[in-house]
Structures are given as C-alpha cells and as structure tokens.
Amino acid sequence: MEALQPAASFKQRSISYACQKYFEQGAQRFVSSSGGNAGLAVAYTGRQLGVPVTVVVPETTAQRARELIAQQGAEVIVHGTSWVEANALAQSLITQNDVFIHPFDDPLLWDGIIPMIDEVIAEGVIPDAVVLSVGGGSLLSGVVAGLNKHGLGHVPVYAVETQGTASLNASMIAQQHVELDCVSGIATTLAAKKVCQNAFELSQQFDIHSRIVSDQEAVNACLKFVDDHRLLVEPACGATLSVLYDQKIQFKLSDQVLVIVCGGAGITLETLQGFNG
Numbered sequence: 001m002e003a004l005q006p007a008a009s010f011k012q013r014s015i016s017y018a019c020q021k022y023f024e025q026g027a028q029r030f031v032s033s034s035g036g037n038a039g040l041a042v043a044y045t046g047r048q049l050g051v052p053v054t055v056v057v058p059e060t061t062a063q064r065a066r067e068l069i070a071q072q073g074a075e076v077i078v079h080g081t082s083w084v085e086a087n088a089l090a091q092s093l094i095t096q097n098d099v100f101i102h103p104f105d106d107p108l109l110w111d112g113i114i115p116m117i118d119e120v121i122a123e124g125v126i127p128d129a130v131v132l133s134v135g136g137g138s139l140l141s142g143v144v145a146g147l148n149k150h151g152l153g154h155v156p157v158y159a160v161e162t163q164g165t166a167s168l169n170a171s172m173i174a175q176q177h178v179e180l181d182c183v184s185g186i187a188t189t190l191a192a193k194k195v196c197q198n199a200f201e202l203s204q205q206f207d208i209h210s211r212i213v214s215d216q217e218a219v220n221a222c223l224k225f226v227d228d229h230r231l232l233v234e235p236a237c238g239a240t241l242s243v244l245y246d247q248k249i250q251f252k253l254s255d256q257v258l259v260i261v262c263g264g265a266g267i268t269l270e271t272l273q274g275f276n277g
C-alpha cells in the first residue's frame with residue numbers, strides 16, 4: 001500500500017534511498033526535473049535531510065503538482081513547453097556538489113525498493129505472483145531484485161502499462177530495447193518512451209508478463225478503489241488495479257497475489273470523474 005507513504009507513492013522508497021546515499025557522499029543540493037511523484041519525493045526527502053532541492057518542471061505541469069512540491073520547501077522553476085526543455089535546464093543548473101536525481105534509471109533507486117519485498121516476506125507471505133505498474137521500470141527493477149534476494153526469482157511478475165505508455169511491451173515484443181515514438185493518455189506517470197535498460201534485460205531473463213489496459217479501465221479501477229478503500233490513487237496505479245478488478249489474469253483461489261498499490265499524488269477525484277475515454 002505504497003499510496004500511504006507521506007509522498008504518496010513508492011518513490012518515497014526509491015528516491016529517499018538514493019538521496020540518502022548521495023547525501024552521505026556529500027551532495028549539497030538535489031536537482032530533479034520531474035513534476036510528478038519523483039519530484040515530490042525528492043522535495044520531501046530533501047526537507048527531511050535538510051538539503052535544498054530544485055525541481056524544474058515544464059509549463060504543462062499542473063498547478064497542484066507545483067504547489068505540492070513547493071509545500072515541501074523545494075524551489076520550483078517552471079521552464080519550457082515539455083519535459084525535454086525542463087530537463088535540459090535542470091542539467092545545466094548542476095554544479096559540483098549538486099546531484100541530479102533520476103526518476104527511474106539509477107541502481108540506488110532500485111535498491112531502495114528491495115525492502116518492500118523484505119517486508120512482505122517478514123509478514124510471512126510468499127507471493128505466488130506479483131502485479132505492478134511499469135513506467136520507466138524502477139519499480140519492476142527493485143521488486144525483481146527483492147524477489148531474487150529471497151530466492152523467489154521464479155515468481156511470475158505481471159507488468160502493467162496503459163495503451164499509450166506501453167514501452168516495456170514494445171521492447172518485449174521486439175525482443176530489443178526500443179523507444180516509442182510518442183506516449184499518450186491519462187497515465188502520465190507511466191509515460192516513459194523507453195524503459196531503463198535494466199528493466200528490459202529483466203524482461204528477457206525472468207518470468208515477466210506484459211499486460212496492457214486502456215485509460216478507461218485504469219480510471220474505472222481508481223474509482224472502484226476509492227469506494228473500496230477510501231483511497232485515491234493515480235491512473236498509473238489504477239492500471240494495475242484494473243487487471244485485478246477486471247480479472248484479466250486467472251489466479252487460483254489459493255494464490256497469494258502481491259499487488260503493488262504504487263499510489264501517486266497527481267490526481268483529483270474531479271479529474272477522474274471527468275475523464276471520458
């Protein structure tokens with residue numbers, strides 16, 4: 001239930017672990033170019049560590065996201081019409097003691113996710129399957145590393161993407177690490193044109209099954225989840241939930257299915273209810 005993390009997603013684990021390590025190595029400022037959950041987690045962690053944070057976001061980043069990041073005391077710079085320009089400015093700001101925090105492609109991020117599996121095992125649960133969402137592939141990387149650590153590398157992992165963000169699926173079909181021409185749809189948190197190399201390699205080595213859902217299915221699952229658990233999550237997370245709600249995988253009744261409720265701060269009930277695929 002990563003949605004319950006203070007920064008509203010599993011990024012709390014990945015980003016804070018990486019930031020902690022960079023802090024120990026002498027980082028004096030963290031720079032991020034994510035207006036989403038990664039940027040929020042960097043801002044949150046920076047405040048905890050007493051390290052200044054600068055987040056550069058494009059003009060398209062929602063006012064609400066900017067506010068959430070600023071509330072954590074981070075400097076928010078709005079620059080450019082897309083992430084590409086915002087990221088270029090972020091990179092240009094980095095001086096000697098600054099560290100750029102990547103949203104998904106850094107082994108430290110994956111290491112920070114491993115305790116998620118440690119905790120499940122400590123609860124006495126040996127999962128028969130794992131279901132999770134995939135954007136750039138850090139969650140997948142960390143969860144597979146965690147399973148491996150406990151000798152559970154054979155456990156099937158269902159990697160869920162939306163139709164407009166299916167970059168892992170494209171690479172698995174091509175059996176090559178490919179990049180999508182464009183990404184689209186409501187699950188902006190999953191919108192990586194290319195997954196990290198590690199995620200692609202894992203898909204070739206482990207029992208990873210790709211699943212694709214529509215935006216509408218992801219949104220419907222979020223709305224059901226609000227009623228069932230009184231908890232609002234992003235469509236990026238709804239994608240995973242929809243696979244369960246819509247019974248797209250046939251599990252045995254006795255199966256212990258580990259569903260990573262990855263969360264997300266970038267959504268309002270109004271946006272969900274107003275969505276019409």
Ligand SMILES: *Cc1c(COP(=O)(O)O)cnc(C)c1O
Pocket residue numbers: 009010011037038103104133134135136137138139140189190234236237262263264265
């Ligand atoms: C970052 C994020 C994802 C995607 O994670 P990756 O590691 O990029 O695959 C999914 N859901 C939420 C809520 C996220 O913040």
